[in-house]
Structure formats: C-alpha cells, structure tokens
Amino acid sequence: MASGGQRIIPLEEGWNDEIKAKAIDKLEDLLNGGMKTGTSNMFGPREYVTIYTTCYDMCTQRSPYNWSRELYQRHGETIENYLTTHVLPALRDRTGQGGTILLRELQLRWTNHQIMNKWLKKFFTYLDRYYVKHHSLPTLSQAGLRCFRTNIYDEMKRDTTQAILGLIDEERNSQIIDKSLIKNIVELYENMGMGSLDAYNADLEEPLLNSTREYYAxxxxDWINDSTPDYLIKAEEALEAERSRVADYLNSSSESKILKVVEEEILEKVETILLEKETSGCRALLQNDKSEDLQRMFRLFSRLENGLVPIATILQNFVSSMGDDIINRRKARLESEKDRNDDPKFVKSLIELHEKYLGVVKKDFSGHSLFQKALKDAFVEIVNKNVGQYTNAELMSTFCDRILKSGGEKLSEGEVEESLDRIVQLFSYLTDKDLFAEIYRNQLAKRLLNQRSTSDDAEKLMIAKLKMQCGTQFTSKMEGMLADLAVGSEQRTEFEQRMRQVDTKLDFSVQVLTTGFWPTYKSPEVSLTPEMSKCMDVFKEWHDKKHQKRKLTWMFSQGNATVRGVFGKKSYDMQVSTLQAIALDAMNGGETLTFEELAKRLNLEESILKPLMHSLSCGKYKVIAKTPASNKINTTDKFTANAKFSSNMRKIRIPMASLDSTLNTKRVEEDRTIAIEAAIVRIMKARKTLQHQQLLSEVLNQLAFFNPNPRVVKKRIEALIDREYLERSADNNHVYNYLA
Known part of the structure; x- marks a missing residue:
C-alpha cells in the first residue's frame, strides 16, 4: 500500500488488465472490423475516464513505481505492432490489384491510424503534458505519425506513387477517376513531412513532374503536324487542365512547377517551328488578320521567359515589309507620273498601315512594350525611306496643308482632329523633325497670309499636338505667327479708321509680321502704282507714330489684292497677288508690251517676271493674251489684255507659283549648327571636362529633332575650340575642358 493508502498499480497488471484489455484490444477490434462511423462513440465517457485514470495513476506513482517511461515506450510499440501485423500485410495484398484498390486500402488504413492515434493520445494525455515535455521527446501524435511513416509510408510509397501517377494519366486521357481519393492520399503525403512538404515534394511531386514531362513530350x-492555331488550342487546353488538376487534388505549390514543365515541353521546345510555319505561323496570322489566334499565341508565349521576343521580331519584319510595299508602289507611280510634293494617297496608305497595326498591338498583343517597340522600329525605318525628289517630311507636311487649308480635303471637325492625330503619330517616327518644321512653317505662313486656313482652332490644335511631341522650342515660331495675326487684327481696325480720312480709291490693309517668327521671303523692289504708294506712305506715317523703334520692310511677294476687270460686257473680281495686280495694272487699257518693256516698267528681273506672266497668260484663267501662244514664257513674248476672256464664275482666283521654295535647306543647316553648338556648350558647362566619345554620344542623345552626322558634331566642337568656348586637355588630345 502507498503511504496515503492508495494502492500501487504494478506495470504488467495495469497494462494488461486495464489499458490493453479495455482500451487497446477493443480499439484494434473496432478498427479491424472496418469501423467507419467516426471516433466519438467508440468509448463511452465512463469507459474513457476509467482508462484515463489508470494511465494517470500509473504515471503519478512515486519512483520506482512511476511507469511514465514504460508507458511512453509501450504506446509506440502498440502502434508499431498494429501497423506491422495488420496494416502492412493488408496493403501488400492490394498491390497489383489496380491503383484505385491499393489507394482505397491506404486511405482506410490511414483514417484508422488517425483514429487510433487520437484515442491513444486521449488515454495518455498526462504523458504528453509532463513526461514528454520534461524529457523533450516527440509528442504522442508525432510519435504515432513517425511510426506510420517508418512502417507503412516508407514501405509503400513507391507503389502508391505509381498508382497516383497512373490515375492522373488516365484522367489526362479523358477517363473518369476518383479525385477525392487522390486528394486524401495527397494529404497523407503532406502529413508525412511532419510540418514541411519535403515528403510530398520528393516522393510524389518529383516523380509526377518526370511523368508529366514524358507525357507531354x-x-x-503527336500535335506538331497540326496547324499552329490548332496546336496552340490544344496547348492552352492542356495547361488549363493541369491547372485544374492541381486545384482538384494536388498541393497548390505544385502548380507553377507542373505548368513550367508543360510549357517547356509543348511551347518552348517548338516555339520556332510553330511561329515559322509557312501557312499558319505568326506571319500568316498577321497577313490574314487572325485576331483570336494571335491573342492566344501572345497569351501562351508570354508564359515563357523571352517567349515574346521572336513574335515581336516577326511583327516588326512583317510591318516593315508592308511599308516597303507602299514605298515600292510610290516608286512605280513616279516612273509614269511627275513627282510632286503632294501625294495624299501615299501618306494615307502609311497612316492606314500604322492605324491597323497599332490596333493589332493594342488588341492582340495587349499593348505590350515589346510590340510597341517593334511597331516603332518598323515605322522609323519606313517613314525615313525617301523616294523621289521630295522627302517624306515634305509629303507629310503637305498632307497637313491639304487638311488645314480651305479648298483642300472636305472633312468634319472630328475628322480633321483624327487625321491630325494620325499624321502626328507618323511624324513622331521622323528622324529629321526639323525639316518637317521648316516646311510646315512655310506652308502655315502661306495659309495664314492668304487667309486660306479652314479654321484657327484646327491650326492651334495641330501646333499643340506638335508641341506635345517635341516641346515649346519646336513650335515657338509657329505660335508667334498665330499671335502676330491676333495682334494684327486689332491694329488693322485702328488703321482702317485712319484710311477713311484719306482720299483714295483703294481698300487697303496691312499685316505687320515679326521678322523672327516668319520665313524669309524674296521681296523684289517692284515699281508700285501711284495709288499703292500713297496708301503705303499713309500706313508708314501712322505706324511710325505708334512704334518709333520698329523698322518696316515691305514684302510685296506675300501681298494679295482683288482687281476688278472688265472684259467685253462682263466684269470679274480677280483674286490675285500684289505682283499680279501691279502687272495687270500695267496692261490696263489694252496696251501691248513686250517682255523686256514689262520688265523695265515693273522693275522686275526675269526669274520673277516669268512665273508672274505665266500665271496670267498660261494658267486656267488666261486674262492676258500672249504671242506667240505657248505654255512657256520667253523673253521675246508680247502681252496684251485678253479681250476674248470669259468665265462662268464672276469671282476668280488666279494662283501664282511661289517664288520661295517650301524648304530652305540653308536655313535648316544654320539652325542645326546652332542647335549642335548649344547642346555642346550646355553639356560641357555642366560636366566641365569630357572625353570626345562621351561628349559625342551625349550630344546625339540631346538632339531630338534631327539625327546629326558625328562628323558635323566634330566640326562644331572644332569651331567652339577656335572661338575659345572649349579647349583640348594638355594631357590628352581626346579630352575637352570647358572655358567659362
């Protein structure tokens, strides 16, 4: 008897008569009988408390009768004994009977093991609380799991893994399998990692990845002989099926690894073959506008590292070849047509090509930066390929001129904005943007001075779009031109009041321009009519009073006039240039003059008088008769007013060829020189000392409006050294120092 009167329970008696007989044997019998109704009703409360109390008493007796160590040991032996005598043989019997049968047996045995583990932990709870903690031993649950891993899992894993892989392959081949069974067995693999996924990864995932690789190889x-779209549909379905498979019964960490294996096998290893198939590859899909197939191609190959690069390259080459076709068609046309700076068909073709493939990039390739760059590189190549006498910069500027001037394209306000948007997109690819600016400014000046602009708002809109692309410096002169006209209109109203006080037969108005904003024009010292001279004197006197420090220079080549002409019984209002008006005045009253006499009277040189008389005697409205009749002006010709002239229109506009070209290359070169030197000085001022190559590359980076030749940059550096802005380093000839 114990000192407190409590009876000491001997080990064998307590174990055999109480714990084994009342708990373990009953538990094993129930499990072997295929008990499937859960664990709650296996032992009633009274039974449970009796067994628990026996275990408790045996663990709390004083030494040497404290049986904690022995009970912990027998707990392990009980589980091991049950697993090796009942579970392992049952599983081995099922091996070879089919994967599903083996896995179902394993599922049953695993469930039973969890039940056994749970009840034994309940009976021996006191061991877990004190003995296990005190001796830092595995808990009863852990010990039970380890026992299962060593005696069952390690023995059977090769067979069960093969069974799982077999079922997965069956499902891949459209057979119906028991997914919940696999899910339960996968949970067993996860549990065998004792808190990590090591067992799952090594024993199931790795073999699964290998079998997946073999399956998809x-x-x-089998699929590679299909067309590319058909192959990619199958590939997409396979990837989706594998993703679902992981969601249905595998560990989520396997998804990325399995998909990577599938991607490598069915996409990466055949990407080149699929993309380059002649009748169904990427180029063919682009050619035939197969939007859905292109989207699928983009989706699938974006899964691979660098998988999109070959597709972007094909897009770039394809768009370049389409651009070359447009350029070659223009080249062919120029063999039979005269080259002009106006080719709307060509520019529209480029706009349409860009619009189409910009849409493809946005829709089919999700606006991916790689494809935006491919489109940009293709168009930089296309837009900078000039054919014939006129550059694409000039053709594009003239296209804008057609849209913005009255009598050009008949477009609504929305269509004008859309057209300008599209041409500015093309413009952004131009290397020599300054050439475009020079031509555009000249054409803008003509529209403004001849009052041929459809709308001031449209002009401002275009300038704003160019400003967004290239900055204020690019458009400052154009904005200055519009500002001049706005200011000028106020001054014109004031001057008109002054003109009402003057006795003159002419309606006379003047537009004052700021020299720096506008193009430079030829301005011949033509002999004016007395009336014109009188009006000019009135204006000069009025202007000098208002602006004493400003110098006026008259640009007769840019003026215009309306001249009333009477031919027979009909009178016409002729809209002409100032020079044409002076020539018509000289021919007034039916006088006949030779070319030489006319040149002397008007004080005009041959190069100006020839286009002037051509416009009046060889154009659509021949208001001057020329002898001999021909379409060319010679210095031996004679001119007189055309008494037989008649027209259905009462108001007629007689155009004259411009005396100034739309592109002043000398001016562009001067502007470029200034820009290069400014960039060099800016960089050197900030950096103080730089190597030649570094300076060169920084200058090229800074100049956005044109692509300067490195040799030209070198010349400008030499010029700045001569003017003592820079010096060569004494130690190294290829290093420059900034001189403040």
Whole structure:
C-alpha cells in the first residue's frame, strides 16, 4: 500500500488488465472490423475516464513505481505492432490489384491510424503534458505519425506513387477517376513531412513532374503536324487542365512547377517551328488578320521567359515589309507620273498601315512594350525611306496643308482632329523633325497670309499636338505667327479708321509680321502704282507714330489684292497677288508690251517676271493674251489684255507659283549648327571636362529633332575650340575642358 493508502498499480497488471484489455484490444477490434462511423462513440465517457485514470495513476506513482517511461515506450510499440501485423500485410495484398484498390486500402488504413492515434493520445494525455515535455521527446501524435511513416509510408510509397501517377494519366486521357481519393492520399503525403512538404515534394511531386514531362513530350510529337492555331488550342487546353488538376487534388505549390514543365515541353521546345510555319505561323496570322489566334499565341508565349521576343521580331519584319510595299508602289507611280510634293494617297496608305497595326498591338498583343517597340522600329525605318525628289517630311507636311487649308480635303471637325492625330503619330517616327518644321512653317505662313486656313482652332490644335511631341522650342515660331495675326487684327481696325480720312480709291490693309517668327521671303523692289504708294506712305506715317523703334520692310511677294476687270460686257473680281495686280495694272487699257518693256516698267528681273506672266497668260484663267501662244514664257513674248476672256464664275482666283521654295535647306543647316553648338556648350558647362566619345554620344542623345552626322558634331566642337568656348586637355588630345 502507498503511504496515503492508495494502492500501487504494478506495470504488467495495469497494462494488461486495464489499458490493453479495455482500451487497446477493443480499439484494434473496432478498427479491424472496418469501423467507419467516426471516433466519438467508440468509448463511452465512463469507459474513457476509467482508462484515463489508470494511465494517470500509473504515471503519478512515486519512483520506482512511476511507469511514465514504460508507458511512453509501450504506446509506440502498440502502434508499431498494429501497423506491422495488420496494416502492412493488408496493403501488400492490394498491390497489383489496380491503383484505385491499393489507394482505397491506404486511405482506410490511414483514417484508422488517425483514429487510433487520437484515442491513444486521449488515454495518455498526462504523458504528453509532463513526461514528454520534461524529457523533450516527440509528442504522442508525432510519435504515432513517425511510426506510420517508418512502417507503412516508407514501405509503400513507391507503389502508391505509381498508382497516383497512373490515375492522373488516365484522367489526362479523358477517363473518369476518383479525385477525392487522390486528394486524401495527397494529404497523407503532406502529413508525412511532419510540418514541411519535403515528403510530398520528393516522393510524389518529383516523380509526377518526370511523368508529366514524358507525357507531354509524346503529345508534342503527336500535335506538331497540326496547324499552329490548332496546336496552340490544344496547348492552352492542356495547361488549363493541369491547372485544374492541381486545384482538384494536388498541393497548390505544385502548380507553377507542373505548368513550367508543360510549357517547356509543348511551347518552348517548338516555339520556332510553330511561329515559322509557312501557312499558319505568326506571319500568316498577321497577313490574314487572325485576331483570336494571335491573342492566344501572345497569351501562351508570354508564359515563357523571352517567349515574346521572336513574335515581336516577326511583327516588326512583317510591318516593315508592308511599308516597303507602299514605298515600292510610290516608286512605280513616279516612273509614269511627275513627282510632286503632294501625294495624299501615299501618306494615307502609311497612316492606314500604322492605324491597323497599332490596333493589332493594342488588341492582340495587349499593348505590350515589346510590340510597341517593334511597331516603332518598323515605322522609323519606313517613314525615313525617301523616294523621289521630295522627302517624306515634305509629303507629310503637305498632307497637313491639304487638311488645314480651305479648298483642300472636305472633312468634319472630328475628322480633321483624327487625321491630325494620325499624321502626328507618323511624324513622331521622323528622324529629321526639323525639316518637317521648316516646311510646315512655310506652308502655315502661306495659309495664314492668304487667309486660306479652314479654321484657327484646327491650326492651334495641330501646333499643340506638335508641341506635345517635341516641346515649346519646336513650335515657338509657329505660335508667334498665330499671335502676330491676333495682334494684327486689332491694329488693322485702328488703321482702317485712319484710311477713311484719306482720299483714295483703294481698300487697303496691312499685316505687320515679326521678322523672327516668319520665313524669309524674296521681296523684289517692284515699281508700285501711284495709288499703292500713297496708301503705303499713309500706313508708314501712322505706324511710325505708334512704334518709333520698329523698322518696316515691305514684302510685296506675300501681298494679295482683288482687281476688278472688265472684259467685253462682263466684269470679274480677280483674286490675285500684289505682283499680279501691279502687272495687270500695267496692261490696263489694252496696251501691248513686250517682255523686256514689262520688265523695265515693273522693275522686275526675269526669274520673277516669268512665273508672274505665266500665271496670267498660261494658267486656267488666261486674262492676258500672249504671242506667240505657248505654255512657256520667253523673253521675246508680247502681252496684251485678253479681250476674248470669259468665265462662268464672276469671282476668280488666279494662283501664282511661289517664288520661295517650301524648304530652305540653308536655313535648316544654320539652325542645326546652332542647335549642335548649344547642346555642346550646355553639356560641357555642366560636366566641365569630357572625353570626345562621351561628349559625342551625349550630344546625339540631346538632339531630338534631327539625327546629326558625328562628323558635323566634330566640326562644331572644332569651331567652339577656335572661338575659345572649349579647349583640348594638355594631357590628352581626346579630352575637352570647358572655358567659362
């Protein structure tokens, strides 16, 4: 008897008569009988408390009768004994009977093991609380799991893994399998990692990845003769099926690894073959506008590292070849047509090509930066390929001129904005943007001075779009031109009041321009009519009073006039240039003059008088008769007013060829020189000392409006050294120092 009167329970008696007989044997009998109704009703409360109390008493007796160590040991032996005598043989019997049968047996045995583990932990709870903690031993649950891993899992894993892989392959081949069974067995693999996924990864995932690779390597060989779209549909379905498979019964960490294996086998290893198939590859899909197939191609190959690069390259080459076709068509046309700076068909073709493939990039390739760059590189190549006498910069500027001037394209306000948007997109690819600016400014000046602009708002809109692309410096002169006209209109109203006080037969108005904003024009010292001279004197006197420090220079070549002409019984209002008006005045009253006499009277040189008389005697409205009749002006010709002239229109506009070209290359070169030197000085001022190559590359980076030749940059550096802005380093000839 114990000192407190409590009876000491001997080990064998307590174990055999109480714990084994009342708990363990009953538990094993129930499990062997295929008990499937859960664990709650296996032991009633009274039974449970009796067994628990026996275990408790045996663990709390004083030494040497404290049986904690022995009970912990027998707990392990009980589980091991049950697993090796009942569970392992049952599983081995099922091996070879089919994967599903083996896995179902394993599922049952695993469930039973969890039940056994749970009840034994309940009976021996006191051991867990004190003995296990005190001796830092595995808990009863852990010990039970380890026992299962060593005696069952390690023995059977090769067979069960093969069974799982077999079922997965069956499902891949459209057979119906028991997914919940696999899910339960996968949970067993996860549990065998004792808190990590090591067992799952090594024993199931790795073999699964290998079998997946083999499976899809075979599929790849089966599918590769299909068309690219058909192949990619199958590939997409396979990837989706594998993703669902992981969601249905595998550990989520396997998804990325399995998909990577599938991607490598069915996409990466055959990407080149699929993309380059002649009748169904990427180029063919672009050619035939197969939007859905292109989207699928983009989706699938974006899964691979660098998988989109070959597709972007194909897009770039394809768009370049389409651009070359447009350029070659223009080249062919120029063999039979005269080259002009106006080719709307060509520019529209480029706009349409860009619009189409910009849409493809946005829709089919999700606006991916790689494809935006491919489109940009293709168009930089296309837009900078000039054919014939006129550059694409000039053709594009003239296209804008057609849209913005009255009598050009008949477009609504919305269509004008849309057209300008599209041409500015093309413009952004131009290397020599300054050439465009020079031509555009000249054409803008003509529209403004001849009052041929459809709308001031449209002009401002275009300038704003160019400003967004290239900055204020690019458009400052154009904005200055519009500002001049706005200011000028106020001054014109004031001057008109002054003109009402003057006795003159002419309606006379003047537009004052700021020299720096506008193009430079030829301005011949023509002999004016007395009336014109009188009006000019009135204006000069009025202007000098208002602006004493400003110098006026008259640009007769840019003026215009309306001249009333009477031919027979009909009178016409002729809209002409100032020079044409002076020539018509000289021919007034039916006088006949030779070319030489006319040149002397008007004080005009041959190069100006020839286009002037051509416009009046060889154009659509021949208001001057020329002898001999021909379409060319010679210095031996004679001119007189055309008494037989008649027209259905009462108001007629007689155009004259411009005396100034739309592109002043000398001016562009001067502007470029200034820009290069400014960039060099800016960089050197900030950096103080730089190597030649570094300076060169920084200058090229800074100059956005044109692509300067490195040799030209070198010349400008030499010029700045001569003017003592820079010096060569004494130690190294290829290093420059900034001189403040």
């Amino acid at each position: 075979k599929k790849r060989e």
